[in-house]
Amino acid sequence: MLISRSKQRxxxxxxxxxxxxxxxxxxxxxLWMLATSIKPDAEIRTVNPTFWISAPTWKHFENVLHGSAFxxxxxxxxxxxxVTTGASLIISIFAxxxxxRFVRFRGVKLFGIAMxxxxxxxxxxxxxxxxxxxxxxxxxxxxxxxxxxxxTFTVPLCTFMMKGFxxxxxxxxxxxxxxxxxxRVGIIFRILMPVSLPxxxxxxxxxxxxxxxxxxxxxxxINDEEHRTLTPGISLFKGLYQxxxxxxxxxxxxxxxxxxIIFVFLQKFLVEGMTAGAVKG
Amino acid sequence: MKPIELERPAKRAGKWRAVAMTLxxxxxxxxxxxFVLPALLFFVLLNAYPLVTVLLDxxxxxxxxxxxxxxxxxxxxxxxxxxxxxxxxxxxxxxxWTILSVAGEYALGLLSALALNxxxxxxxxxxxxxxxxxxxxxxxxxMTWTWMLTPDYGIINLWLVKLGLLxxxxxxxxxxxxxxxxxxxxxxWRSFPFxxxxxxxxxxxxxxxxxxxxxxxxxxxxxxxxxxxxxQLKTVSLTIVFIHIIWxxxxxxxxxxxxxxxxxYSSETLPIMxxxxxxxxxxxxxxSALASMMLGFMISGFILYYFxxxxxxxx
Numbered sequence: 001m002l003i004s005r006s007k008q009r010x011x012x013x014x015x016x017x018x019x020x021x022x023x024x025x026x027x028x029x030x031l032w033m034l035a036t037s038i039k040p041d042a043e044i045r046t047v048n049p050t051f052w053i054s055a056p057t058w059k060h061f062e063n064v065l066h067g068s069a070f071x072x073x074x075x076x077x078x079x080x081x082x083v084t085t086g087a088s089l090i091i092s093i094f095a096x097x098x099x100x101r102f103v104r105f106r107g108v109k110l111f112g113i114a115m116x117x118x119x120x121x122x123x124x125x126x127x128x129x130x131x132x133x134x135x136x137x138x139x140x141x142x143x144x145x146x147x148x149x150x151x152t153f154t155v156p157l158c159t160f161m162m163k164g165f166x167x168x169x170x171x172x173x174x175x176x177x178x179x180x181x182x183x184r185v186g187i188i189f190r191i192l193m194p195v196s197l198p199x200x201x202x203x204x205x206x207x208x209x210x211x212x213x214x215x216x217x218x219x220x221x222i223n224d225e226e227h228r229t230l231t232p233g234i235s236l237f238k239g240l241y242q243x244x245x246x247x248x249x250x251x252x253x254x255x256x257x258x259x260x261i262i263f264v265f266l267q268k269f270l271v272e273g274m275t276a277g278a279v280k281g
Numbered sequence: 282m283k284p285i286e287l288e289r290p291a292k293r294a295g296k297w298r299a300v301a302m303t304l305x306x307x308x309x310x311x312x313x314x315x316f317v318l319p320a321l322l323f324f325v326l327l328n329a330y331p332l333v334t335v336l337l338d339x340x341x342x343x344x345x346x347x348x349x350x351x352x353x354x355x356x357x358x359x360x361x362x363x364x365x366x367x368x369x370x371x372x373x374x375x376x377x378w379t380i381l382s383v384a385g386e387y388a389l390g391l392l393s394a395l396a397l398n399x400x401x402x403x404x405x406x407x408x409x410x411x412x413x414x415x416x417x418x419x420x421x422x423x424m425t426w427t428w429m430l431t432p433d434y435g436i437i438n439l440w441l442v443k444l445g446l447l448x449x450x451x452x453x454x455x456x457x458x459x460x461x462x463x464x465x466x467x468x469x470w471r472s473f474p475f476x477x478x479x480x481x482x483x484x485x486x487x488x489x490x491x492x493x494x495x496x497x498x499x500x501x502x503x504x505x506x507x508x509x510x511x512x513q514l515k516t517v518s519l520t521i522v523f524i525h526i527i528w529x530x531x532x533x534x535x536x537x538x539x540x541x542x543x544x545x546y547s548s549e550t551l552p553i554m555x556x557x558x559x560x561x562x563x564x565x566x567x568x569s570a571l572a573s574m575m576l577g578f579m580i581s582g583f584i585l586y587y588f589x590x591x592x593x594x595x596x
Binding site for chain 2: 007011012015016018019022023025026027029030032033036044045046047048049090091092094095097098099101102105107108111114115118120121122123124125126127128129130131132133148149151152155156159184209212213215216219220230231232234235238245248249252255256259262263267
């Protein structure tokens with residue numbers, strides 16, 4: 001319509017070529033990680049590596065699961081991420097509701113600006129004082145230190161996401177509930193929550209992902225194996241196993257697994273969420 | 282007389298309503314503040330307060346290894362940081378790291394967004410695949426690429442040698458002149474999907490009518506891209522580039538996981554330097570001074586950005 005037929009065909013072909021190129025670029029590292037994790041050492045250490053695995057093995061997975069603290073790290077990560085998710089969700093539901101419905105109060109407006117700014121304050125700059133705060137509260141090497149830090153950094157994003165969802169719920173629904181004698185908290189939990197359930201799931205998965213992927217605070221606040229989370233744990237495997245790349249990749253595969261599962265669920269909301277905090281906020 | 286008499290009851294009712302409203306409004310207000318209180322507490326205690334501490338500590342002697350030295354330091358910390366022999370290297374590295382990363386990410390993001398904006402089959406699948414690098418932990422991404430880049434049995438080296446592009450495997454992350462660039466490359470790989478998504482949203486809001494009108498007026502594909510599509514992406518581009526300049530400049534994880542700032546400080550950036558000051562030398566004064574300087578850079582960036590967007594809005 002806008003361009004000639006042959007040009008259109010050329011353009012389509014070009015588009016496919018570009019997209020396939022990008023797909024290979026994006027996926028190759030993961031495929032290679034997966035392949036490496038189930039190869040026996042002899043096939044890893046070869047000058048002719050292929051995706052064809054003649055003797056697939058679970059040895060590396062067994063090695064990581066039984067021969068290292070991986071399971072502890074994994075459990076710690078799950079626990080910390082889950083608590084962080086719960087905490088930031090509850091906090092941001094109320095904060096997001098206030099930002100959506102009560103912006104007419106100056107204090108709430110100021111709070112919105114504070115949230116916006118706090119999203120821009122980078123963690124590295126707060127590393128030192130947060131470390132000292134945790135130290136003074138003797139929270140170093142505890143789950144609480146990470147939960148507190150992660151919650152602080154996820155709340156603003158979640159708040160803006162929740163605000164966005166609440167904005168799209170018509171006010172009339174609340175009014176009729178109020179006339180029927182429903183309290184504010186009741187309105188939030190009985191009227192708004194069920195309506196925005198999918199968005200709620202998206203927000204919580206986001207919070208979970210953030211906590212799961214975080215590295216720096218986990219690296220600095222936790223010094224003992226017992227409380228260490230997955231990301232610093234894996235980075236320390238590097239020194240531990242030196243060149244045992246099979247085990248390294250097996251550990252990587254297992255830590256990416258929850259992310260992949262979340263990704264499949266989140267796909268639909270991901271685009272919205274990615275832009276909610278950063279661009280819109 | 283009559284109009285006044287008519288007005289009076291109405292006024293009274295209005296007054297009554299106003300009183301009732303304020304009572305109700307007051308209760309609502311209290312509720313609103315109660316709702317934001319938990320989030321505000323987190324913000325004040327773990328964001329605002331630490332930030333103020335950084336600024337204050339930067340003017341104090343604070344060294345956990347040498348507790349005897351304490352008290353007001355004036356600008357000594359700043360002086361020490363600036364005079365550190367690796368400060369200039371770190372500053373330069375931060376600039377290189379940030380500029381190259383953001384430029385690379387933008388180029389790839391724009392290309393992929395343009396491709397995804399075409400009407401073709403399997404768009405959703407391609408979009409999903411392209412987002413994947415962005416959701417994976419940085420540590421895992423760094424680790425996997427480190428494995429692919431190792432000189433012994435790393436697949437990239439083996440392929441490059443086989444293709445004849447390299448004579449022998451090259452230690453990409455271990456050589457002075459390639460370490461930082463290699464981490465930049467991996468960072469681009471992980472971060473460009475964010476640009477893709479944002480730019481795709483921007484592209485989809487470009488009005489088809491205008492594009493069609495231009496086509497009727499005889500503008501070719503290239504012309505339409507440069508003069509119609511690209512200008513409409515300006516706002517989105519400005520925002521994501523600005524955000525990413527900050528996000529990249531302050532990124533600690535990638536460089537730490539892949540090179541720890543080495544070899545010989547050749548990939549050390551300011552965040553890595555802050556970490557070293559604080560967690561290896563326990564010199565919290567110096568670390569705070571460096572953090573405050575970075576904060577200063579950031580704030581100036583904000584002001585610049587603000588002026589840019591305000592000037593644009595005025596036009």
